[in-house]
Amino acid sequence: MWRRQQGRFRPVFCGVEELRRCRREQEAALRKARREQQLISKRLLREDIPEEAGGVAAVLGEAEIQQFLRQAQQGTEEKEREKALVHLRQGLQHPETQQTFIRLEGSMRTLVGLLTSNQALLQLEAARCLHELSHSEQPVVAEACLPATSYLLTYLSGHSSDFIELCLYTLGNLIVGSEAVRRQLLPQGIIPALTACIQSPHVAVLEALGYALSQLLQVKEAPEMIIPSILASALPQHVLRLLQPSPKLSPGVAVEFAWCLHYIICSQVNNALLITHGALSTLGLLLLDLAGAVQSTEDTGLELLACPVLRCLSNLLTETAVEDVEGQIEFGDERIVAALFILLQFFLQKQPSLLPEGLWLLNNLTANSPSFCTSLFSLDLIEPLLQLLPVSNMVSILVLTVLCNIAEKGPAYCQQLWPGPLLPSLLDILNSSDTEVVGQSLELLQLLFIYRPEAVQAFLQHSGLQALERHKEEAQLQDRVHALQKTALHG
The missing domain is CATH 1.20.1660 (ARM repeat  fold)
Structure with a gap:
């Protein structure tokens, strides 16, 4: 917030x-x-629970790590080799084991070798070990994973959606874990790899991709070194395509890519390009769709999407006069204002902390547009607006700002x-x-x-x-x- x-x-x-x-x-x-921007965080995929195996996995010492790596590399049976990697992965859930692992000479080389083997089960378990390492808060652990990054990118073009999903979440964690990792990923082609991956038909892959992309867009050097390349790629068009309201729209995918769009807009690198690609139209239609959804469902998860959509529209409108883009979205249509007030009422009942998000958009809509101010009168929305004043000081300030926008339009x-x-x-x-x-x-x-x-x-x-x-x-x-x-x- x-x-x-x-x-x-x-x-x-x-x-x-x-x-x-x-x-x-x-x-x-x-x-x-x-x-x-939102605080950067990391995500962890775990399908098994250590407690189910008889208790929390123990911290591993050097000898145990070496033993499991040796068994995974030289075991005679694939199941035995896979089991050794499972034990290693569970041990890597502990920061102490992670530190021991990266200090152990040849350990990462062995793990990368297993990642690139021709046995799918071993590849998957090796990738899961890397995923545990990627979740570390220590930059030195992320940097130790550098030898694996080019392979993780390569596997994004594979056929297993589960494996691609795992690689994307691992890359997303590594991206924010170390600047050295980012310096290596960019020339290795992470942007073309993500662009190719965004055309996947699998919802889980797209959601993981949205996460990885959002991590990339939030790093400190993104406005100068990353976002210009992303805007020059086909990624923005694909992001907007995935945000188009339709029966096939996945809420999880939409949330991830709405935040991606938010970070791009906040960078102010080239928002005019996004508008040219139809960002205002897409976001406006999504706003109408959200207003319809909150009227027909009790699903409070809708605010997860409403928040970035409102922010995207608000920030785009601060840089572009409403009159200049009225042809791209039916801004003169009272439906936009009506939809926004439906969301404000929903927030008031379910999520009051999001009221400032909607009011900030209303402020930006009315700041330079007499037609939006007129819509508030024609829809009898002044009194509902005033009813929000007691909610909080921030809400009061924004409500009064909107009223100032109206008043400064003149005597009428x-x-x-x-x-x-x-x-x-x-x-x-x-x-x-x-x-x-x-x-x-x-x-x-x-x-x-x-x-x-x-x-x-x-x-x-x-x-x-x-x-x-x-x-x-x-x-x-x-x-x-x-x-x-x-x-x-x-x-």
Whole structure:
């Protein structure tokens, strides 16, 4: 989750242009914060549970590791060799065994030899041993796996979907485990390998691929060294294809690739290219599909997809004027706004922490588009929007920001905002102790006073000046309070 930047002291302002400038500076900080990425994590595939074999697997010493490797390499029966690798793999679940293994001379060479053998069961168990090593938090362990990376890439073009899935998760773990691994994987052709793999018909493979790609997109050097190459490949088109709403859309695959798209957009390398490929259209249709889904199912897992979809749309819209892309998605269609409010109601009931995600998108939709502001009136959505104010300070700030977007469009829009339930809501907010929430309400009042003089009289009649008084000594608010008092009393 992104964090809001702390508000800064700002000088007195009275004009609409000054209001707009100050608020856009604030929103620039918010947009920057929105691009914070998820924490990188690793995933572990384990089909067997050590406890089922009579207890937790023991830590292995050098002699035991050497014995299992020797049995796996020189055993007379395949089952015996496979069993030796199973014991080794279970031992490698312990960090102590991992450290011992990589220090042991020739151990990785032997394991890679088994990985490249012509016996499928031994290959699979050797790959599972590498997978355990890839899950280590120690970069030195990931770097010890360097000799295996080229083979893992090669096997992505194989025929066994289970084996390909295992290789992808292992590569995904290694990618974030060590910069040295990434330096080797790029010239080895990881991007072409992933591009070829994304055309797999197997859902499990695609989900694993989405994980590996998302790991690659999150590393610190991605914007400079990785994402330009990815954008030059066919991967973005395939990602968007896999996000197209259809009966065949896999939720797990969609979640993985929606986050991939989010990381690409956050890099700001070439978002215009994504829009050219139809990213806005795909995301808009996916938003409509999600709104329909939350109305017909109790599956709370839908928020896992809604979050990256909302972020992708929000961040794309910060860089491209809505008017410039209306032809790619029916942005003028009230369905988009209606769908977003369906999701907001769903979040309110099931996942309140995601409300800021939806409101941030609404903010970006209304910031530069009078038609979206009009949709809020035509669909009678101002009151449902105000009902979100008590949820949290962050939600309050974003709701007020959306209302400011509407108010700054001029007198006709302020006339529809006022009168109505807005005045009681703003008076309640002035009783708040949160400086940022109160500050945003002051900006909305300033716009209303400028464009809707009748609002001043109503504000005065409902003890608005007394509500302002409590904030006149607060350093971050006193100048704005003074400006608003001046406007209210002298016009």
